[in-house]
Amino acid sequence: MRQVISGNEAASLAVKLARVQVISAYPITPQTTIAEKLSEICGSGELAARFVRVESEHSAMSTLIGAASTGVRTFTATSAQGLALMHEPLFWASGARLPIVMVDVNRAMAAPWTIWCDQTDSVAQRDTGWLQFYCWSNQEIIDTVICAFKIAEKLLVPCMVCYDGFFISHTYEPVEIPEQKDVDEFLPPRNAEYKLDTENPHTFSGGTLPNYFMEFRYKLQRAFERAPEVIARVYGEYVQCFDRTYDSVESYAADDADAVLVASGSAASTVWHTVKALRDQGRKVGLLRIRQLRPFPAAELAAKIHPPQRIGVLDRNLSPGTGGVFTQEVRAALHRDGHTGRIHEFIAGLGGRDITMNNIIDIYDRLEQKTANASAINWVGLNP
Amino acid sequence: MPELAVSSGSMSWNKTGSWRSSTPLHIDKTPPCNFNCPAGENIRGYIDLLKHYQTAEAFELLTSANPLPAVCGRVCFHPCQAHCNRHGFDLAIQVRLLEKFIGDWGLEQAPTKPLPQTSGRKVAVIGAGPAGLAAAYYLRRKGVAVTMYDDHALPGGILEYGIPAYRLEKDVLQAELTRVLTGIEFHPGMKFGRDFDIGALVEYDAVFLATGAHQSKRLHIEGENIPGVESGLGFLQQLNSGEKIDVQSHNVLVIGGGNTACDVARSAYRLGAHVTLLYRRTEREMPAFAEEIEQLRAEPIHCEFLVAPERITRAENGTLTLTAIRMKLGEPDESGRARPVAIEGSQFTLIADRIFAAIGEDPDVSFFPNAQQHDDGEFDFSGVDARLAGKLFVGGDLLPNPRTVPHAVGSGRLAAEKILAQLRGEPLVAHDCVVEVAGPEDINYRYFTRINAVKWQTGLAAGGALSEQSAHAEAERCFSCGVCSKCDNCFNFCPDLAVIKSAGGYQVNLEYCKGCGICAAECPGGSLRMRQQ
Numbered sequence: 001m002r003q004v005i006s007g008n009e010a011a012s013l014a015v016k017l018a019r020v021q022v023i024s025a026y027p028i029t030p031q032t033t034i035a036e037k038l039s040e041i042c043g044s045g046e047l048a049a050r051f052v053r054v055e056s057e058h059s060a061m062s063t064l065i066g067a068a069s070t071g072v073r074t075f076t077a078t079s080a081q082g083l084a085l086m087h088e089p090l091f092w093a094s095g096a097r098l099p100i101v102m103v104d105v106n107r108a109m110a111a112p113w114t115i116w117c118d119q120t121d122s123v124a125q126r127d128t129g130w131l132q133f134y135c136w137s138n139q140e141i142i143d144t145v146i147c148a149f150k151i152a153e154k155l156l157v158p159c160m161v162c163y164d165g166f167f168i169s170h171t172y173e174p175v176e177i178p179e180q181k182d183v184d185e186f187l188p189p190r191n192a193e194y195k196l197d198t199e200n201p202h203t204f205s206g207g208t209l210p211n212y213f214m215e216f217r218y219k220l221q222r223a224f225e226r227a228p229e230v231i232a233r234v235y236g237e238y239v240q241c242f243d244r245t246y247d248s249v250e251s252y253a254a255d256d257a258d259a260v261l262v263a264s265g266s267a268a269s270t271v272w273h274t275v276k277a278l279r280d281q282g283r284k285v286g287l288l289r290i291r292q293l294r295p296f297p298a299a300e301l302a303a304k305i306h307p308p309q310r311i312g313v314l315d316r317n318l319s320p321g322t323g324g325v326f327t328q329e330v331r332a333a334l335h336r337d338g339h340t341g342r343i344h345e346f347i348a349g350l351g352g353r354d355i356t357m358n359n360i361i362d363i364y365d366r367l368e369q370k371t372a373n374a375s376a377i378n379w380v381g382l383n384p
Numbered sequence: 385m386p387e388l389a390v391s392s393g394s395m396s397w398n399k400t401g402s403w404r405s406s407t408p409l410h411i412d413k414t415p416p417c418n419f420n421c422p423a424g425e426n427i428r429g430y431i432d433l434l435k436h437y438q439t440a441e442a443f444e445l446l447t448s449a450n451p452l453p454a455v456c457g458r459v460c461f462h463p464c465q466a467h468c469n470r471h472g473f474d475l476a477i478q479v480r481l482l483e484k485f486i487g488d489w490g491l492e493q494a495p496t497k498p499l500p501q502t503s504g505r506k507v508a509v510i511g512a513g514p515a516g517l518a519a520a521y522y523l524r525r526k527g528v529a530v531t532m533y534d535d536h537a538l539p540g541g542i543l544e545y546g547i548p549a550y551r552l553e554k555d556v557l558q559a560e561l562t563r564v565l566t567g568i569e570f571h572p573g574m575k576f577g578r579d580f581d582i583g584a585l586v587e588y589d590a591v592f593l594a595t596g597a598h599q600s601k602r603l604h605i606e607g608e609n610i611p612g613v614e615s616g617l618g619f620l621q622q623l624n625s626g627e628k629i630d631v632q633s634h635n636v637l638v639i640g641g642g643n644t645a646c647d648v649a650r651s652a653y654r655l656g657a658h659v660t661l662l663y664r665r666t667e668r669e670m671p672a673f674a675e676e677i678e679q680l681r682a683e684p685i686h687c688e689f690l691v692a693p694e695r696i697t698r699a700e701n702g703t704l705t706l707t708a709i710r711m712k713l714g715e716p717d718e719s720g721r722a723r724p725v726a727i728e729g730s731q732f733t734l735i736a737d738r739i740f741a742a743i744g745e746d747p748d749v750s751f752f753p754n755a756q757q758h759d760d761g762e763f764d765f766s767g768v769d770a771r772l773a774g775k776l777f778v779g780g781d782l783l784p785n786p787r788t789v790p791h792a793v794g795s796g797r798l799a800a801e802k803i804l805a806q807l808r809g810e811p812l813v814a815h816d817c818v819v820e821v822a823g824p825e826d827i828n829y830r831y832f833t834r835i836n837a838v839k840w841q842t843g844l845a846a847g848g849a850l851s852e853q854s855a856h857a858e859a860e861r862c863f864s865c866g867v868c869s870k871c872d873n874c875f876n877f878c879p880d881l882a883v884i885k886s887a888g889g890y891q892v893n894l895e896y897c898k899g900c901g902i903c904a905a906e907c908p909g910g911s912l913r914m915r916q917q
Contacts, residue, residue, distance in 0.1 A: 097388040156387055194390050198881050203391040212389070219387055
């Protein structure tokens with residue numbers, strides 16, 4: 001069934017279709033309408049889930065840690081400061097290997113106070129041991145949230161699905177909504193190997209001495225190393241059921257391009273339109289859309305870059321003192337692959353500023369004309 | 385090695401109870417409503433039944449302590465409400481309305497229960513007021529044959545002849561008395577000492593004496609016996625007996641500050657009189673029930689506080705002149721209230737057609753000329769007659785209790801229990817042993833939502849009576865102070881799964897209870913406590 005719905009509605013519907021059993025969330029713009037929609041769905045009985053109201057995001061995540069430990073399927077959603085408040089239990093969720101799924105509607109971190117979009121909130125959580133997906137359309141949201149449960153439960157790793165606040169969360173698009181019976185077939189109920197059981201009490205994540213702790217971290221890292229294969233397999237099953245799929249790195253006219261821009265989120269769709277327009281003018285430009293920050297699809301990216309292409313990375317986030325987080329990841333990935341070319345770093349659209357087609361054209365101009373700075377940040381649309 | 389840090393075996397070997405330094409105990413405290421009920425009702429208990437829509441069971445429980453719920457739902461001063469832990473939080477549980485609801489349900493719907501056969505034991509009850517009625521009711525329900533005497537034509541005592549009909553409707557009283565008197569032999573118009581004497585009582589196994597207090601206290605001033613100066617209680621008795629009393633447009637003075645004075649003033653006002661109430665202290669010291677004072681003050685009745693009568697004279701045309709003196713409050717007297725002191729030279733006069741004295745009533749025990757009275761007001765009838773030795777029990781206003789209907793009911797029920805114990809040759813079993821009263825410090829107020837008291841009260845009593853739905857809603861507000869309400873908080877919050885549900889409530893598995901105290905902290909009504917080991 002095709003419906004015109006917002007990004008947040010797409011996320012909520014995916015949660016319902018995934019038959020989540022425990023939801024706990026605290027309202028924060030621009031995520032709030034997810035919590036509202038889910039509470040309605042739970043209140044009306046459409047979804048037989050327990051919706052636990054809490055007084056903070058820290059409690060929301062902690063609630064899900066408890067719930068997920070009993071073997072049920074769990075979900076929460078948040079944004080910006082709310083995600084930052086979860087920082088501490090995020091480590092617990094991954095260390096305890098709980099396949100919690102969370103939507104982060106990307107919003108810039110205050111101060112100064114803002115409710116508008118950038119990705120600094122979620123990229124700042126890259127070391128917490130969560131899988132991270134970045135979506136560029138409402139269709140991708142509903143598909144990715146459904147897949148996220150399966151991926152997380154297979155890997156025993158929690159999963160964050162991120163998309164841009166307002167640009168995607170509050171924008172309405174036609175979305176193909178999967179049938180419940182098909183989702184049930186694709187995503188059976190969670191079958192937890194380890195779970196809290198009052199009849200058979202075990203200790204979970206108790207005090208662990210130096211002789212074992214490192215091994216548990218090793219196992220977590222191994223899970224992330226297995227992730228590309230598991231993710232590919234899950235999307236492979238998904239395409240069988242629903243005729244849609246996604247790659248961790250998606251290439252648009254990049255193979256024969258002289259200038260390639262690496263981008264994620266809603267900005268990638270502006271790049272896509274720009275690439276189409278510039279290609280019509282005969283310019284050889286391309287887009288590589290990154291769908292994951294964790295695990296970072298290093299091999300997949302390297303395989304899609306063909307020297308001597310000029311490479312730019314568009315970052316809608318900032319790690320002050322370094323620059324854009326995706327740029328660092330791209331540099332590390334390509335360096336590991338033996339790539340020696342320059343990676344140009346473009347910072348744009350912080351705090352909800354529009355990234356326009358003219359901005360993108362300007363970036364391609366600078367890449368093609370070799371006027372982009374390869375050793376410092378190229379700020380886009382800045383009025384200092 | 386597993387993917388995550390999980391113990392390989394069950395952890396049930398780990399008896400965390402050994403870490404415990406204090407133990408949770410489910411020990412009920414006495415709710416303040418129950419503690420303060422002079423009739424000894426289990427108020428929290430019947431409210432809990434109303435919570436579950438069990439009105440019949442609520443009626444059963446209520447009448448196991450007080451056979452007159454419809455009456456008390458109207459005339460009791462409800463100290464339970466004054467001591468309710470919800471009082472001060474938002475609004476005390478409106479027990480008065482709940483009691484009235486249960487009482488009225490009983491009048492309409494209570495099934496008639498067959499009385500037990502009489503066992504041959506016989507008890508005489510003298511006085512058919514609330515004390516005598518309660519004693520007779522409980523004795524008869526235990527198979528004792530009861531013969532009841534009263535000097536009036538109708539049973540009820542103060543309920544019939546003292547309390548005005550606007551406070552206690554006659555049909556309600558009659559209906560309730562009919563139920564209470566079922567199976568009891570009632571002899572009206574029989575005044576003890578006049579129409580029958582001790583000789584007639586010899587045949588009984590026990591005698592319960594509850595003749596009340598009907599003798600108005602004297603004013604001890606000049607002119608108190610002249611025509612037009614009358615007893616307030618006498619006026620109420622005439623009125624309640626259906627006598628026509630014409631005080632239309634009369635100037636009426638009422639002297640006193642108790643319930644009788646308020647009833648007289650309000651009754652005279654209803655008969656069209658211009659009423660002035662005189663009291664020698666201030667409104668704050670009035671001994672009448674707060675509710676009655678509030679209603680009195682809401683009516684166009686003039687009140688003169690800090691005024692004492694000195695002298696009454698009567699003119700040729702019958703007009704009365706009361707000379708009164710202004711008072712001021714001095715040091716507290718033996719009753720704890722400020723002693724009124726006359727202000728010299730402050731005399732003034734008031735003109736009246738009728739003056740009613742209502743400064744209190746005393747029992748009339750002239751039937752026992754040799755009765756003794758102790759300093760605290762308690763009568764000693766032990767030596768009045770050898771034929772009654774060990775068989776005479778007293779109650780109601782003959783006891784040095786506050787003169788209220790629930791006190792009388794409570795004394796009647798207690799007397800019945802004493803008589804039954806004596807007839808069985810057993811000591812009286814004290815079953816209402818107070819351990820500790822649950823106060824505000826026992827309540828976890830975070831579990832309760834404040835209501836808008838004014839809005840709630842208005843909605844609740846629309847039409848003057850509760851519907852089943854509103855009675856349920858009101859009962860739902862009860863904190864269940866000090867008594868386990870089986871809310872499952874202790875069960876849900878215990879981190880060690882050491883709270884186990886059992887038939888009667890909860891048990892603590894001491895093998896695993898670490899004594900953390902979360903259960904006690906999260907108990908809404910304070911029936912769980914931690915005891916140091």
